[in-house]
Amino acid sequence: MKNFTTPVGRFVGGSLTKPQTTDAEGRPLVYKTGADAGKPRTSFFIAIAVPKGAEAHWNQTPWGAEIWNVGHQDFPQGQADHPAFAWKVEDGDSALPNKNGKKNCDREGYPRSWVLKFSSSFPSPAYNADGSAKIEPESIKPGYFIQINGDVTGNGSMQQPGVYLNHKMVALAAYGTEIVYGPDAADAGFGASPLPAGAMATPPAGFVPPVAAPAAPAPMAPPPAAPPAPPAPAFLQVPPPVAPARQMLPPSNGATYEQMIAAGWTDATLIQMGMMTA
Structure with a gap:
């Protein structure tokens, strides 16, 4: 296990406050080893895109060398030299589609960067840029610029060898354009189904869009009541006294x-x- 801190990079995936309960294929996350093997678990995933420099490979950076060394130390039989070794570091310019058909080069914030993928069973505390004060984790949104302090360790699996990048603390370095996650309408399959019989791509001739119903007229005030007619003069006169x-x-x-x-x-x-x- 080796502790390290990343350079400033852009927060391009995951959440500091919302745990994941399924993997990339939608399967429930479970503990793979230990006394809790097979039991459900949660994971707080954070991806950071660190800008590339003059290096040809990420292992030529100070932080990359730490990850590279741990991988080879924890798997001395050569597993770390296999292309399928899970380094948890990806090339943001890669045009190779992943299992979901997504290309890193097409994802916001990925190009011209090395993308490090951290996870932990627990949320990490958040700090200001120099780490002198805690801040609310909710204030750090995808698209902002951050630094991550964490450690790297081998995953101990001979079937799927690789390393874990575990985040421990996150610092907000600067603000950036927020990245909003959600379903992509372009990937929903709209328009791929043939039209059924009778369906038309354009409105029929003479079609007039329905007009919105007119607004209900405002209630009119009732006309003022006519003043009562004056009584006949005879009614105003005092009747003569009745003769006894x-x-x-x-x-x-x-x-x-x-x-x-x-x-x-x-x-x-x-x-x-x-x-x-x-």
């Missing part, structure tokens, strides 16, 4: 007031003669 009913008395012998008036009697006479109450 005349009460005839027994001396009138049953004659009514009207009969007595018709016969020439007056109110005063009727009252005087005791035929009507006053």
Whole structure:
């Protein structure tokens, strides 16, 4: 095992905070050796693209020499000289497609760089550029420029020999254009299927695109109520007092007031003669 720190490079893959649970082929990650062999595991993957210099091979760099030496020391039988040895370092200019058909030379941030692929079962703490203060790992986004401190060790596998690059600390060196991961519509297979019978590539003649439904009219305020008509003048006049009913008395012998008036009697006479109450 050898500890080392990378030069400043661009963060081109993985996440400082979101672990992976499957490998490149979509299979669940499991422990391959030890007491937990076969049990599921998670991995925090980080890829950094370190700019190339005048070197012809990455093992001619100070950091590359450390990785190269550990690989040969941990596999002294010559496995490290085999082309399939997993160095966890790739040529960013490679035009050879990987298992998924992707070429490094076509990937953002890869060209003109050596791409180191680190992983760990645990997230690494994040620091500012000189390591003097911790920062939030979420603040370091793919596309930014970082440095990684970690170690290299042999993977101990005789079937798939290689090395592990384990990250321990990450420093934010500078900002850059953010790289956004997601499905590529160009790779989705759209347009590859033949059109069924009756399908047309262009709209039929006379086709008029549907017009958006007109907006519902705003509700209109009801007209103001007409003022009530003034009452007829007769309703405004005070009605005359009702004349009190005349009460005839027994001396009138049953004659009514009207009969007595018709016969020439007056109110005063009727009252005087005791035929009507006053």
